[in-house]
Amino acid sequence: MPTAAYMTYSQLVQRLRQLADLAPDLVRLEVIGKSRLGRDLFAVALTDEATGSALDKPAVLVDGNIHAGEVCASSAVVYWIERLVEERERDPAVRELLRTRTVYAIPRIAVDGAEVYLTTPARLRSSPHLYPHTAPPDGFVEDDVNGDGRILWMRVPAEDGAYAVDEIDPRVMRPRQPGEIGGVYYHLFPEGRVVRTSQGGARPAASSARDARLHGMDFNRNFPIRWAGESGQPGA
Structure with missing residues (x-):
C-alpha cells in the first residue's frame, strides 16, 4: 500500500524496513553514514539478485529531500521503491528493469533538517547545524x-x-x-x-x-567536486 502522508524519520525508517522484509530477494537496506545529530542515513539497493549482483549491473541513483522542506521528494522516492516491489510480477517493464539494472535510492538526505521541518514551526534550508566557519557577529x-x-x-x-x-x-x-x-x-x-x-x-x-x-546551510551548494556555483552564492 503506497505511503499517503509525509513521514517523520522514525516512520520513514519503519517503512523502508517493511519493504526490505517484504522482498528480501529484491531490496537491500544499508546505512551509508550518520547525520550530525546521529541519525542513520539509509540507502536502498533494488535488483533481482537471481539475475546477478547489484554491483555487476548498470545502475541509476535517485535521491530525495536534500533540502529540509522537500519532504514530498522523500515520499516520491519511497513511492518508487514501493512500486518496484509491488509491480515486479505484474508489470513487464518493472520486471525487466530489475532483471537487468540496479536502482539505488536514498529517500532522505537532510534527515536532521526534515525532522525539524516536520515537527517544529522552524524553517531551514538543509541542516540544523552551523557552518564549519565562523561568521562575523552582529554589529x-x-x-x-x-x-x-x-x-x-x-x-x-x-x-x-x-x-x-x-x-x-x-x-x-x-x-x-x-x-x-x-x-x-x-x-x-x-x-x-x-x-x-x-x-x-x-x-x-x-x-x-x-x-x-x-x-x-545548503547541501545543494556544497558538493566537493565539479560544483559550478558562483563565488559567494548564499549557502555555499
Whole structure:
C-alpha cells in the first residue's frame, strides 16, 4: 500500500524496513553514514539478485529531500521503491528493469533538517547545524583597523577551519580540500570592528548572523567536486 502522508524519520525508517522484509530477494537496506545529530542515513539497493549482483549491473541513483522542506521528494522516492516491489510480477517493464539494472535510492538526505521541518514551526534550508566557519557577529562593520589604507583579511587558527596556507605563497590562503586532514587550518575574517550602541550592546543587524548561518546551510551548494556555483552564492 503506497505511503499517503509525509513521514517523520522514525516512520520513514519503519517503512523502508517493511519493504526490505517484504522482498528480501529484491531490496537491500544499508546505512551509508550518520547525520550530525546521529541519525542513520539509509540507502536502498533494488535488483533481482537471481539475475546477478547489484554491483555487476548498470545502475541509476535517485535521491530525495536534500533540502529540509522537500519532504514530498522523500515520499516520491519511497513511492518508487514501493512500486518496484509491488509491480515486479505484474508489470513487464518493472520486471525487466530489475532483471537487468540496479536502482539505488536514498529517500532522505537532510534527515536532521526534515525532522525539524516536520515537527517544529522552524524553517531551514538543509541542516540544523552551523557552518564549519565562523561568521562575523552582529554589529560587525568592515573597517581599516590598523590605518594602513587597506581592508584586508584576518586568519584565525581553527581545527574546523575551511582554509590552509598556500604551499607556494604563504601570503595566500587556499581552500581546504575534500578529505584534507592533519594540517593547520584557519577561519578567515574581513578586517573590521564591532560597532556598539550607547547601551553597550552590538548594533542590531538586519538578521541574526547565527540565524543566517543556521538557516542558510545548503547541501545543494556544497558538493566537493565539479560544483559550478558562483563565488559567494548564499549557502555555499
